Amino acid sequence: MKRIGYCILLIVLVVPMLTSCMGLRQINELAMVAAVGLDLGEKPGTVRLSAQIIRPADARGQTGAPSGGTGEPIYSITTEGSSIFDAIRNMGQISSRRVYWAHNFLIVMSEQYARKGIDDMVDFFTRNHELRMNTWVAVSADKPEEVISTVTGLEVVPGEAVDRLFRDHRIPGRAPGTNMMSLEESHLSSSTQSVIARVSLQPRGVSNKKPGEHGSIQQVELKGAAAFKESKMVGWLTADDARGVLFFLERLDKGIEVVTCPDSSTDMMTLEFNSAKLKVTPSYTQGSPKFKVRLTTSADIVENGCSQTTEQLRKDAGEGLDQELTKTLEGVIDKAQHKYQSDFLKLGDVFRNKYPTEWKKLKGNWDDAFSEAEITVVVETTVKSGVVKATREGIK
Structure with a gap:
């Protein structure tokens, strides 16, 4: 009898493994979300959720629509609820397919939603087992449903277009690459x-049908950032501020800067810096934290609009780049310390790692300690090459 029992148990365990349909979900039964928008609902205390859903039959980049299709690569729906999950459940009233989150690229929050607080958003999307932690997160002053449904000129699916902007965000260096994990x-x-x-x-795109009308096509732009304090948005950061944030948070190591020529107030030259290294050294004196921020980098002159072609130009170019990078770092530090009193530069982490005992005394009042801390910025640049200047006769 024991042998028969073991055989029955073995059959029960093995037979399901021989089938390939366990947990199977047909693609034509799913509403695959590519981007999500979050805003405040019309009624107080409600959430407005917009979902950009991929239409597999039409997401082919073709002008003509297949039989039974609309030709549009995406389908956007919007619902409201008392919470994010409630709004998602309400999608079942208008969506003929089950909402599927595993392919979501992006979450866009409105400025009003972010200023009210993002505790619920972080809690829900980190608990959702279908959502990937590398999903990008952004804030917009525009309506989220418009941002996620705007089809750009190059990509068929808008969510994928913004995903590509984020993946290459370090090239222009004007916005941080925020995803759910880092958030x-x-x-x-x-x-x-x-x-x-x-x-x-x-309005940056140009239609092929209207080449003379610049800005006839809306484009999604990744530029700047939103600063937070205690889970609530407190203000915007400019593109230059965002570059400063990248030095601190993502160890930005290359980029370009346009500086004024030393012998002219109108002529400009462009330098490409690389191998940039930022080091933050904390200290603790008389009950107050201090920080020394040191940035070292090398650079090349890649575009020279100056009349100088001597070695002096290399020195002047280095000084000009020093000034620009110092201005960028001091600008974002000033906003973090004095305008927003929010340590989004992670200087608290640096201080805590070196002074764990002193950190225990300051952590309860770190915002005040951070805003009053003395922070010194030092930038050292070495211009390696590129002092030559293009002329009609060629490169001399």
Whole structure:
């Protein structure tokens, strides 16, 4: 009898493994979300959720629509609810397919939603087992449903287009690459605050049908950031501020700067810096934290509009780049310390790691200690090459 029992048990365990349909979900039964928008609902205390859903039959980049299709690569729906999950459940009233989150690229929050607080958003999307932690997160002054439904000129699916902007965000270096993982880390930290990238709609595209009308097509722009304090947005950061944030948070190592020529107030030259290294050294004196921020980098002159072609130009170019980078770092530090009193630069982490005992005394009042801390910025640049100037006769 025992042998028969073991055989029955073996059959029960093995037979399901021989089938390939366990947990199977047909693609034509799913509403695959590519981007999500969050805003305040019309009724007080409600959430407005917008979802950009991919239409597999039409997401082919073709002008003509297949039989039974609309030709549009996406389908956007909007619902409201008392919470995010309630709004998602309400989608079942208008969506013929089950909402599926595993392919979501992006979460866009409105400025009003972010200023009210993002505790619920972080809690829900980190608990959702279908959502990937590398999903990008952004804040916009535009309506989130418009941002996620705007089809750009190059990509068929808008969510994928913004995903590509984020993946290459370090090239222009004008916005941080915020995803759910980094947001949750800063959100739960006692020593740092959150900073989230900004996206906006800009009339930058040119239609092939209307080449003379610049800006006839809306484009999603990744530029700037939103600063947070205690899970609530407190203000915007400019593109230059965002570059400063990248030096601190993502160890930005290359980029370009346009500086004024030393012998002219109108002529400009462009330098490409690389191998940039930022080091923050904390100290503790008489009960107050101090920080020394040192940035070293090398650079090349890649575009010279100056009349000088001597070695002196290399020295002047280095000084000009020093001034620009110092201005960028001091600008974002000033906003963090004095305008927002929010340590989104993670200086608290640096201080805590070196002075764990002193940190226990300051962590309860770190915002005040951080805003009063003395921070010194030192930038050292070496211009390696590129003093030659293009002329009609060629490169001399």
